[in-house]
Amino acid sequence: MSRTREATGVAERSLSQQPGVAGPVSPPRVSARRRRPGVIALSLALIAAGGAGVAVLLLEVGDRTQVVTVARDVQVGQVLTEQDLGRASVALDPAVKAVRADDLDQVVGKRAAVELRPGSLLAPSQVTKDSLVKPGEQLVPIGLEPKQIPATALVPGQKVLLVHVPAQGATETGKTSEAAPQSIDGRVVKASNAAPGTGVVVVDVATSASDGPRAAAWVSAGTLRLVLAAPDGS
Known part of the structure; x- marks a missing residue:
């Protein structure tokens, strides 16, 4: 029995002395990392800021309003239908x-009340319950050459004067050349875009039924001029 123990001890000592044979391996020591309060606080602040940004974005996206849009071209004075709107x-x-x-x-x-274009929002001021040509009125189309078009844009509802300007050297029977020219009160209903090539603008003007034929005769004779009324309508 003693010989067996001695043999075992000699074997163990010989193994421990042989090069390349490792002894018992101890487990690695894991050092605990130090927590930095500043880094933790910064991380929490970034997370909070990111959450606030997402919340603001959601609020902006969600704060929307359902409005009426124009679905197709609508001319001045035209009655609006559901198909015209969206x-x-x-x-x-x-x-x-x-x-x-x-x-x-x-x-x-x-x-x-004005010309409406597809894709635009409809404003309350762009519609009216009143007809642009009222009972007892007539619509007189007037063609204006580029030199006769006012620099101020002509808009529906604008008050104008239709002035009769006789041809140069001509006077009406029984009237002298010093007499004040005749004029007719009118109101713009619609003004077209300038025609390609000529630049002529056609303006539809509402006048009283009694003045309509006279204004049309002036237009035909080329002796009518359109004058903008004062801002107060006088």
Whole structure:
């Protein structure tokens, strides 16, 4: 028995003395990392800022208003139908006046006070319940050459004077050349774009039924001039 133990001890000592034979391996020591309060605080602040940014973005995207849009071309004075209008959801600036989608039924059946273009928002001022040509009035189309077109844009509802200017050297029977020219009160209903090539603009002017034929005769003779009335309508 003693010989066996001695043999075992000699074997163990010989193994420990042989090169390349490792002894017992101790487990690695894991050092605990020091937590830095500053880094933790910065991380929390970044997470909070990111969450706040997402919240603001969601609020902006969600704050939209249903409004009425123009679906197709509508001429001045034309009665609006449901087919002329549409709906859209937009982020509406408080300064922009637009008809809300809930009020669509209130604008259907009214007339366009101005020319409406597809894709634009419909504003309350662009529609009217009144006919642009009132009972007892007539519509007189007047062609204006480029030199006769006022620099101020002609808009529906603008008051004008239709002035008769006789041809140079000609006077009317019983009237002297010093007499004040005749004039007719009118109101712009529509002004077209300048015609390609000629630049002529056609202006539809509403006048009283009694003055309509006279204004048309002046237009035919080329002796009519359109003058803008004063801002107060006088």
